[in-house]
Amino acid sequence: MSQEPEVTYGTVKLPGNYFSKDKRNYNDFRMAWAREGMQNSLDAGATRIDFTLASEPDSDFLTLVCQDNGSGMDKDTLLNVFLELGGSKKPEGGIGGFGHAKIVLAFAHKEWRLSTHDMEVTGVGGEYSLKSLDSWHQGVRLEVKMGLEDNSVWSMRKAIEQIVTNSNLPKGVVVTLNDEELKCPRSKPRYNLNTVLGDLNFDDKPHGYDSSNLWVRMNGLAMFKCSLWTSGTTAFEGFLDLTGNSVDVLTQNRDGLCSDQNEILNKLMQELVNDREKLKLGGDIDLTLNRREVKFEHLSAEDRAELYGLAEAEKITPTEMMDKLNSLINEMVDPSAMNPFRHLAEKVKSIQSELDDRIGKIPANWYPENFKVKFSDSDTSPENAHKHGGLIASSMSLKRTAKMAAGWSRMINELLDTPEYRDVLGVEKDTQGRFFYRDRLIQTGFVFGSVEGLNVVEKDQNRISILLNAQKANSEKWIYGDLIDIAHHELTHIRVKDHSESFTQVMSQLQRVSRRHIPEKTLIKAFKEAVAELELPEKPEPAPEPKRVAPKDAYTHEFNF
Known part of the structure; x- marks a missing residue:
């Protein structure tokens, strides 16, 4: 008779430093601690969250407390959710839901103590003891002793302040740090953009800043910050308020977005750096x-x-x-x-x-x-609209502006009338001589503001406008070559929206086709013919400003009107 094989049973053991290593999974565990503490309190319905931060002289740790007046935890929740890895009872719409945050909140540190209702649990790493209390505690009080080998009072304070002050907390929620209230800014940044990820609001930074920052938030709570170093342009700062469920959108540690959404976010950051002026459009004119x-x-x-x-x-x-x-x-x-x-x-x-x-x-x-006439400003107040409406009306009542419009429109039409040029863009021409891209009529116009040119798809998705800043062209003494460059640039945006490698390739193709089939002299001739054909009433105009001297070749002839 064969002998039964010996069976050994056991439990997977965790080394003493297992949980402490979890801090490495975060971009900044200090910021993660502040965020997860805030998150648990808000999901529990707290209206007051108090942080206390202190360090004893000559000690090798700091003491950090997060206390709230939320619903707290019953014994079942404490034992089977908080003290169980992966356990979570977050409600639908709650910010969390992964059951992972308890590690960075408590288990990863030297010592931790949590009090809720009539219970207190004290632990080191994954080992703990639970006892009953004679008094009742509303909400949750979490006290953690953090080692100073990778932390400091200053850096912990900064992390808490950043999470709180970059959040948009519900009205009535008060957050304090060492008895001083930390306030969230209630005013929205100046510019707004609706994206597939959520609502984005941003402001320009003053000149001299070389780092752009975008805080990503879920249900108003700051999750993480995206930073992008820039050169040769002004920086920006703003907030992206995500839509959807955190489990579907955020990574497990909530330090970033899931792969597909992260790719969209990176592209959005690049657009904010490269094309911010275009994204700011939202004016009433x-x-x-x-x-x-x-x-x-x-x-x-x-x-x-x-x-x-x-x-x-x-x-x-x-x-x-x-x-x-x-x-x-x-x-x-x-x-x-x-x-x-x-x-x-x-x-x-x-x-x-x-x-x-x-x-x-x-x-x-x-x-x-x-x-088309558009003004690039998000301030849609009547006062602002009337102010800039008057400026635009004054500019467009000048003959030279009307001549610029005629020449610009003819130049765009001349480029699009060339079959080889249209083939690169995928543009079609109808029997009436109009041009379409995917059933969208291509039209021309002016943009007023700080941009040199603009490609705008109308809200009804039926038209694409190729816009020139005539005010800049006149005040900065642009030459014909400048207009041709802007024409190629904005027409390239018909096919490629961002300034990616594909954009550079398509624009290079257009410029090559233009050199071979529509020489600069042809475009300048078309511009001048359109101006000559324009019938304007005789009206005295201010004396023209002195012309800028330019090299005598077809590409650099100045305007002569």
Whole structure:
């Protein structure tokens, strides 16, 4: 009879320094400690979180306490969640959910003590003792002794301050450090951008800064900071408030994003450095000359509801209803007509009048069809809009600005009219001589602000505008070669949105095609012909400023109008 094989049972043992090594899994374990302490308190419904930080003279550790007035833990939660690796009872929408943070919060340090309700647990690493208390403790009090071999009171204080002051905590939540309140800034940065990752708000840093910082937040709590060193440009600082669930978006230690989202974040950081001026666009001055219309965003919620009701009654879409209002507005507001749309039409006409007053009296007949005008500023206050509307109207009432528009539009059309050039971009030409990219009409226009040029896809996704800063062109005495460079650059953005290696390759292809099939002399000739064809009224103009002397070749001829 064969003998049964011997079976040995056991438990995986953990060395004494097992948990302390976990600190290496974080970019900064001090910041992780502050973040996870805040997170647990907020998820427990705390409205007050008090940090205490101290170090005894000649000691080799510092004592750190995080105490809150949240719901605390019952015995089952304490034993089977906090004292169990991977255990978590985070509610849906809670910031955490991995069950990993307890290691950096407690187990990785010299000693730790946690009090909640009528219980107190004391531990070293993964070993602990639990006892009952005679008194009741609201919330949770966590006390940790941290070694000073890789820490200091100053660096721990800085970590807590950074997490708290870069968070957007719920109103009513108070956080203190050594009895001093740490306040979160309530004012939003100036610029806003909606991204696939979430809502992004940012500001420019003053000149002289070479590091751009973006704090990534989940449910308002700062998770981690992305930094990018820059040179030759101004830096920025801002916040990205993530959407979705932390388990799906963040890495296990919450120091970064999961691979797909991280790739998007890196690209976004590069865009903020390279194309920040374009991302800042959001101003209220945004119109197309010779195609006046009121947009949905100009209507109040009540007026939009009425619009939708009228559209439903007419069995047409809200967009078609808006087009109808714009095209028949004068007929609809006629008191004798008794039109059922009269009330809303009067509102639309009033808004049209306000928009016209805001932008001033630009002589639209001087400009090409579907000519875009945009101002690059996120301050949409009426005062700001009126101020810049007047400046834009003054600039566009000058003959030289109208001539620039005619020449710029003709130059863009000349490039796109070349089949080889269109092939590189994937642009098509219809029987009316218009150009389209993936069914989006390509039009030209001006941008006012700090950018030299701009490629903008309209909100309705039906048009792409290739914009030039005519104000800069005139004030900085640009030459034809400057316009050609900007034309190639902004037309490249039709196909490639960012300034990646692909962008450089496509732009090089366009420049090569242009040299072979559309020489600079041809483009300059087209520009001048468009200016000559423009019919403008005779009107005395200010004496032109002295011209800049340039080398005499086709690419560097200055404007002569």
